[in-house]
Amino acid sequence: MKKKMTLTVLLIIFAAAVVIAGQDWKSGIAWTKPPIVTPADKPGDPPSDAIILFDGKDLSAWNKDSWIVENGELTVKPGSGEIQTKQQFGSVQLHIEFATPSEVSGKGQGRGNSGVFFGNYEVQILDSYENETYFDGQCGSIYKQRPPLVNVCRKPGEWQYYDIVFNRPELKIENNKVVEVIRPGYVTVFQNGVLIINHHEIEGTTFYHLPPAYEVHEPTRPIRLQDHGNKTKFRNIWVREIPDTNQKPERTREPYYE
Numbered sequence: 001m002k003k004k005m006t007l008t009v010l011l012i013i014f015a016a017a018v019v020i021a022g023q024d025w026k027s028g029i030a031w032t033k034p035p036i037v038t039p040a041d042k043p044g045d046p047p048s049d050a051i052i053l054f055d056g057k058d059l060s061a062w063n064k065d066s067w068i069v070e071n072g073e074l075t076v077k078p079g080s081g082e083i084q085t086k087q088q089f090g091s092v093q094l095h096i097e098f099a100t101p102s103e104v105s106g107k108g109q110g111r112g113n114s115g116v117f118f119g120n121y122e123v124q125i126l127d128s129y130e131n132e133t134y135f136d137g138q139c140g141s142i143y144k145q146r147p148p149l150v151n152v153c154r155k156p157g158e159w160q161y162y163d164i165v166f167n168r169p170e171l172k173i174e175n176n177k178v179v180e181v182i183r184p185g186y187v188t189v190f191q192n193g194v195l196i197i198n199h200h201e202i203e204g205t206t207f208y209h210l211p212p213a214y215e216v217h218e219p220t221r222p223i224r225l226q227d228h229g230n231k232t233k234f235r236n237i238w239v240r241e242i243p244d245t246n247q248k249p250e251r252t253r254e255p256y257y258e
């Protein structure tokens, strides 16, 4: 009995010693302090560090004002051409709300077609509600590279939204040619809150008439909205600039315990 008690006491002392000796592991990486951002009260509204591209008032963030601004909405003026942001962007988080025309006309690629371009790379906008087309060209596709995981389109005329994470590619350029893709671009897209494109590796410019291939371009480019001849509407467009990669900073010391 006495022997058993002694053993129990010894075990308790041993456990206590382990707890006292237990130290916190530290990575040794000199992270910078994450800046404070105030979120919006309402989901979908811009947080405090967002750059507003369209808030219902005007096209002052864009290169021209040929599209129609009415009742807080921006509508494509067919035939007037695309619009692009005055500011150039690299990697971004983008929120954009859109509605394809309530009056349905045309079919396939001719119904509610527009698109959000991050430089050379298009996330398709299309009326894909009971409207068949090639899968890598339907709403939410990375045009001619990747169909959406699911079709979560609302009916024509109803407001929908994209939340997109675009990570720009890093290209090595020599003599005005891409000699190496140091890091491809990546896109993640949520449509109406549902993940439809999961960290897709961009294969190059989203041509309609050629296979994808990387072309020479600046690291930062305007964001463009496509005029494809349909009166697609937009509202509440904002963007946040994000770091190009998730690379860790240089380690300033080895991991340690304290």
Ligand code: MG
Pocket (backbone or CB within 6 Å): 113, 114, 115, 122, 124, 125, 226, 228
């Ligand atoms: Mg398009």
